[in-house]
Amino acid sequence: MLELKLDRVSRHYKQKIAVDRLEFTFGKGIYGLLGANGAGKTTLLRMMVGVLKPTSGEILCDGQEIGKMAGEYRRKLGYLPQDLGYYPNFTVWRYLEYLAELKAVPPELAVERIEKLLQFTGLAKSGKEKIKTLSGGMIRRMGIAQSLLNDPEILILDEPTSGLDPRERIRFRNMISALGRDRMVLLSSHIVSDIEYIADEILIMKGGKITESGNLQKILKTVEGNVWECVKEPEQAELLNQQFTVSNLKNTEDGKVVLRIVSDTQPVEGAVRIPPNLEDVYLYGTREKSFGPRV
């Protein structure tokens, strides 16, 4: 039974509080961490993988503080950082072999694992290619392969789909879904649809705190009644767009504009309530000011 617990975890950088007394318990499954730039996602993930120490609070893996577990924790862990470091002249195979050595995977097991992981990530034909010749998507897939070399129980992925084209993103999503069946996977993203499709549980982070958490249905409920739709002339649509938080604008064939607005109160006469989606929740949860007209 895997349990990773954040116990009032904080991280300060001088005056700046990047992560603020977080409390959360992870088990098996896929967790999606959504938050605007600077919300504290990377700082949190780096503490969870042990490369950064909390200023206060503890991170406990099955009851043990991860800093005290050292190698034992690292053996349970796979990590895909935002910026993957590699030697461009290494071949994909050499790179994975090198990391397997660093992760103390026995050499005979390493060969078998590398072969399987190259298959899993669709890189079976690229083992002999130099990394500098790969596309961005292939490098990300190689990153996933390295994070899985030690068959980790805990997998932490920082923005795994950023910069990928739609086909690669879908491929990635499917890989992550397959991985979440028997381990804990935590991924951060700005891409709401990726989180919406694959996460069993969604965490919304703002200002170093988790403001919402739960499955999609629960999360959607938090903004139920606060999402509106109306059809307006372009001039009025422009005004509404300046006043309110508009999550979507769409032109109709007869020259009007359909607006999707997130607001605590009816934004304009004729606006009707519609069911929320995760983008609305994200906008609501990461808002700068209370909702209603923007000032």
Ligand SMILES: Nc1ncnc2c1ncn2[C@@H]1O[C@H](COP(=O)(O)OP(=O)(O)OP(=O)(O)O)[C@@H](O)[C@H]1O
């Ligand atoms: N080494 C550092 N020194 C000082 N401040 C830092 C440092 N690293 C992060 N911060 C600050 O802490 C806050 C959280 O940063 P963090 O990178 O964790 O956010 P994030 O949610 O991952 O953002 P992004 O989506 O842009 O990667 C930001 O205000 C950032 O400027």
